[in-house]
Amino acid sequence: MAHSMSNNNSRRRFLLGSAGLAATPLIAGMAGCSSDEQASAADRSASPAAGGAGGGTATAAVTLSSRRRLGELEVSSLGLGCQTMPGALYGPVSSRADMITIIRTAVDQGVTLFDTAEVYGPLESERIVGEALEAVRDQVVIATKFGFEVNPDTGERGGINSRPEHIKQSVDGMLQRLRTDHIDLLYQHRVDPSVPIEDVAGAVKELITAGKVRHWGLSEPGLQTIRRAHAVQPLTAIQNQYNLLARDPEKQVLPLCEELGIGFVPWAPLSYGFTTGAINPYTRFTQGDFRTGVPQFSRENMTSNMAVVQLLQDWGVRKGVTPAQLSLAWLQAQKPWIVPIPSATRTLHLLENIGAEEVTFAGDELQEFTTALNAITIAGERLPAQVLAGTGVEAPMP
Incomplete structure (x- = not known):
């Protein structure tokens, strides 16, 4: 991606009323609202096109053309996270059929990386992804994750489990739900504190040899666990939370990825919708919305963090x-x-996000923006305490 930020609006074929949204004074967005998914509050856009739950049309939408490498794996410069599609994270979605349409629209617009996990739903996100991508399987990269006990019949979720035999059982179920014979990128969802990472890497290596998996990665691991895993079976990607409100990876994880030649995939890159400008201290989330338990989303902390918006x-x-x-x-x-x-x-929202491809940084603009961001103190932790405790964990030694 070129790092020059041009003012030539002819290059931005897809703005979705963005100038109108961005020009809205911050105080105008402070009216009370509810949120039932990634971002509500005027649909993240002042555009009249922001209509139906699964719809909304855009003229001359940007098609992703640039590609990036995660290790040896080539993908589009932006992927699509499918965790919210079962409607279990931020609240109900419009329909399952709409979610399949969104995934297929993403393919049409040049997205090749689709991210899901066994526990998203649980199980249902993988089923949605599998149905949506079956007809174009050879054109896309599917990433999914193992690491928890999930009842294959009821979807009931249990505790952490990365025992080798469980990993192999999980992968067989994933292949069935994803309607494929291989997983392009398989992550350990969270480090299992009772299983040496060498055992995990060894199990994945066997799956790669068997042709069921092509690449692998870790999500939210400890630093030494990354090194140990990479020594057994080279890692393709690390997937950690990284956004304007959660910049922990900059200190040690990103330098380590650069040293080892491992790609990096930020999850929650829009801070659960906060940095879209659609959430504010007066937002009321629906019952069961994950964000109600995130410290950064308390009213007091959001008030402080509005400086980023x-x-x-x-x-x-x-x-x-x-x-x-x-x-x-x-x-x-x-x-x-x-x-x-x-x-x-x-x-x-999908098409708006894809439009990021045409946003580029010129001259000293990246440094100028980052300097201003550095001057803002972020209030609150990025995850609830019990969830945060499962990140950065080091696997036991063999």
Whole structure:
């Protein structure tokens, strides 16, 4: 991705009313609202096209043309996260059929990386992805994750389990749900504190030899666990939370990935919708919405963190792009081997996110934006305490 940010609006064929959104004063977005998915509050856009739950149309939408490498795996510069599609994370979605349409639209617009997991739903996200991509399987990269006990009949989720025999059983179920004979990128969802990572890597290596898996990675692992895993079976990607409100990977994980030649996939790249500019301290989430338990989303902390949204809106006015597009472009500008996977349960949001491809940083603009971001103190942890405790874990020694 070129790092020059041009003011030539003819290059931005898809803005979805972005200038209107970005130009809206911050205080105008503080009216009370509810959120039932990634971002509501005027559908993240002032455009009249922001209509139906699965719909909304855009004229001359951007098609992703650039590619990036995660290790030896080539993917589109932006992926699609499918965790929210079963409607279990942020609240109900419009329909299963709409989610399949969104995935197929993403393919049409040049997206090749689709991210899911056994526990998303549980199981249902994999089924949606499998049905949506079956006809174009050879054109796309499917990433999924193992690492928890999930009842294959009821979907009931249990505790962490990365025992080798369980990994192999999980993969067989994944292949069936995904309607494929191989998984392009298989992650350990969380480090199992009772299983040496050498055993995990060995099991995955056997799956690769058998042709059921092609590449593998880790999500939210400890630093030494990355090194140990990579020594047994080279890692293709690390998937950690990374966004404008959660920048922990910059300190040690990104330098380690660069040293070892491992790609990096930020999950929640839009801060659960916060950096789209559609959520504020007066937002009321639906019952069961994951964000109600995230410390950064308490009213007090959101009030403090609105400084980040104001920064995005100011730059959005300056550049004629949306806060979401700017958020994604900033992540992509950090390293050429970073591939964000924003979720979307509305076509309009998907197309807006893809429009980040045409947001580029010129001259000293990246440094200027980052300096302003560094001056903002982020309030609150990125995850609930019990979830955060499962990140950065080091696997036991053999």
